[in-house]
Amino acid sequence: MINERRAVHASVSTRELFVEGEGPTVVLLHGFSHSADAWRPVLNRFAEARQAAVAVDLPGFGAAGPARPGAWLPQGDRFVGEAIARHGQHAPVVVIGNSLGSFLTVRAAASPLRLPIRGIVPTATPGMGWTRLVRAGLAGNVRFLLRAATVCAPRFIRSRGADTIVGHLIYGDRAALDMTLVRTLSSQLHSRHGARELLTQALHMKAEVDAEPTINGISCPTVIVHGGRDRLVALASSEGWHQVIPHSRLVVLKRAGHCPQLDAPDVIVGFARGLTAVAHNESRPA
Known part of the structure; x- marks a missing residue:
């Protein structure tokens, strides 16, 4: 059973979806414009396995409080750092991230704060060669979405179109x-104002990630x-990481798209369980 609660990390009020179970806890970080709901298929499987896990809404997304003006990545780093520290109080956590959440995952693992992280599973990670290889394709997708966002059409047509686009981009x-x-993830595109605001934010976020030095x-x-069917981040980026x-270890899931946790939740859970098993065994007294 997936439970819900409010929490505060780095002074940002947020929502956490969590399942009870044995530790170490698995912390799940979603991608840009998504929410903790993107991890429901994985959380359901963790619940069946009685594995403790928690998915958080990042600042400005889902049911979390808004991000402050200025660069978003430093705020995301502080938020994730506090979330990991809190959930890793008793045992180091395993962190799984997708897209923007994956970029935060590798940044947390490299943090000089030495956060309590036992292992990480970054999926569809940007920031390493993705701009050079997918600039044209990503820009084309964004231009198409921006045009679609300005089209005057009945709401049900706009909603159907947004559902089709989002499904195509996140699933393989x-x-x-x-x-x-x-529909949970595409609802932000159902209004013209919401779509333009979100897609403009996406371009700013991409520029922030592009400007970051190698980690x-x-x-x-x-x-x-x-x-293998990721339409947003090139495989070259994961190869660079x-x-x-x-x-x-690099694993390419041939039939998965930009969100492998949706196409292949059992595989993602398997990788996480492997890391938590190692951590659990190492924590036992000799």
Whole structure:
């Protein structure tokens, strides 16, 4: 059973979806414009396995409080750092991130604060060669969405169009498509104002990620996952992370899209459970 509660991290009020179970806790970080709901398929499986896990709404997304004016990444870093520290009080956590949440995951793992992280599973991670290789495709997607956002059309037509676009961008396997979840994620595009505001924010966020220097210093066990049908972040980006993170493992899921946790939740849970099992065994007294 997935439970819900309010929490405060780095002075930002947020919502957490969580399941009870044994530790160490798995912390789940969603992508841009998404919310903790994007992890429901994974949370359901963790609940069945009685594995403690928590998904948080990042600042400015879902039911979290708004981000402050200025650069978003430093705020995201502080928020994630406090969330990890709180949930890692008793045992180091395993962090799984997707897209923007994945970028925050690798930044947390490299933090000089030495956060209590046992291992990470970054999926569809931007920031390493993605701009050069997918600039044209991503810009084309954004231009198309911006045009669609300005079209005068009945709301039900706009809603259907937004559902189709979002489903195409986040899923790789149409057989796995969950329209209830798609509508949760696409609802921000149902109004012209909301769509333009969100997509303008996406361009600013992309510019922030592009401007960041290469991240080094990650030493925890790392399983890097990329969807073979990712239409937003190039595989080259995950390959770049694989090269700079020592002893990391790179897994390409051929039928998955930009959100592997939606196309292949069992696989993602398996990677996390592998890392939590290692952490649990290491925490036992000899």
